[in-house]
Amino acid sequence: MKSTAPSSSIEDYVKVIYSFTEWQDKPITSSQLAQRLGVANSSVSEMVRKLKDQGLVDHQPYGAITLTPEGLRLALSMVRRHRLIETYLVRELGYSWDEVHDEAELLEHAVSDTFIERMAAKLGNPDRDPHGDPIPGADGLVRMPKAYLMNELDAGHTGRITRISDDNPELLRYLAAEHIDLDSDVEVVGRKPFGGALMVRIGNGTGQREFDLAEEVASALWVYSDAPHQGCLVGTAG
Template sequence: MSVAAEDCIKVIYAAQEWDDVAVTASYLKARLGVGAPAISEMVRRLHDQGLVTHERYGPVALTESGTRLALRMLRRHRLVETYLVAQLGYGWDEVHDEAENLEHVVSDRLLERMSERLGHPVRDPHGDPIPAADGTVHRPEAVRLSTLSAGDAGYVARICDDEPELLRYFTAHEITLDQRIEVLRRRPYAGSSTLRVGTEPRSGELELTDVAAAALWVVRERS
C-alpha cells in the first residue's frame, strides 16, 4: 500500500476518534493536500480493497479491515512521537512531521523495542491514545474545554497537535497533560474565557480564546 493511501486511512480514523466529523472528499482534500481527482482515485482503490465504504456524494467510512490498518498506523505514529520526545529530547511541537516520515519505514521489530524501552505507553505526548499491538484502544472520557461553563474544572487529557505554534503557547503558560484547569468566567460573545491553570490557591489567571480552548480536551473534575 502506498504512503498516501496509509495516510488517507489514518486521516479517516482520526476524524472520528475525538469528534464525529463526516469525512467527505473535500475534507480529505484539505487534510491531505492533494487534488480532487487524486482523492477520488484513492477512495476508489481503498473501496476496491475493502478498506472503506463510500456511496456517491456520501461520506467515506472505514470497514473493519480499514480500522485495523488505521490503528496499526496510529500505533506507529504515536509510538515514534513518544520515543522522539522521551528518548531523543524533541519538543512536543516538533515531532509530528518527523513521525509522519518514520511511521512508514520503521520495522515492527524496532517499533516493539521502542515500546518496550518506553514502558509500553498508552498515550503519546499530546494525550492521544496509543493503540496496543492487538488494536485495543483506551480513550479517556474527555470533552473540549470550550464546552465547559464558568465554575467547571477538569484535567487536561489531550492537546490537539495540528498547530505547533499553539503548542508552544500552551507550554509557555504551563498548560500540559494532566494539568488542572478551572473556568472562572466565560465570554461567549467575545469568544474567550478566563481560566485558572494549576492547583495552587495563587495560580494565575489566563485569558484564552475559544479557538485555543477547542484544542484542549479535559476530563471533568467530579464535584
C-alpha cells in the first residue's frame, strides 16, 4: 500500500534524483546517490528497493535510477518547497546565498502546503531561486531556461549568467566577493593554452571586468543565450 505521507528520507531521495538530472540528461547511479546524500551504498540499496516498492522509481540491479511519474510529482513538490524557502530566506530574512541550502533542507519537511503557497504569494510567485534554479509551479510544471555551461562555450559567445551551482558554499562566497551575480552580462574571450583558465569579460560598460576562471568556477556557471527565450516544460500537472 502506498504511503500518503512520505518520510523525510523518501522526500530527500526523490529530490536528489531529480536534481541530479535537472541540468543534464544522464540518470543517477546508486553510488552517485550515496555520495550526494552522504550515506553508505548499502543504505541506498535498501532505500531504492523501498522507493521501487512504493512506485516512486524504476531501477534494475546495477542500473541507473529513474523517477516514475508519481516519483517525479513528489520530487517537484519538494524542489518547489526547497527553492521557495531559499528565496524567502534571502529576500526577507537577509541570508546570503551560501547560507540558505542547509537551512532550507531542515525547513522543507516541517512546513505545511498552506505555508508554502502563502510564502509563494508573499514573494510574488517567483520562477527561480537565488542561484537561478527554476522553481516548479504549484501545478508541477517547470520552465527551464535555454542555458549552457560556461566552460563549454566557444570564444565570442555572449549572454547572461542565468544559473550558479550551489554545490560549493566557498565558491558562492568567492563569486559574491567578485560581484559575479545572476544576470551579469558575460562574454567568453577564449581559453589559455594547455587546458588553462577560461578568459571571460563580465559586466558592461565601465563596470566590465576580465577574469581568468578556473575549471571549477567555469563549470559552476550557466549562461543564457542572447537568442529569444525558449524555455521548456518539465513534469506533469495534477
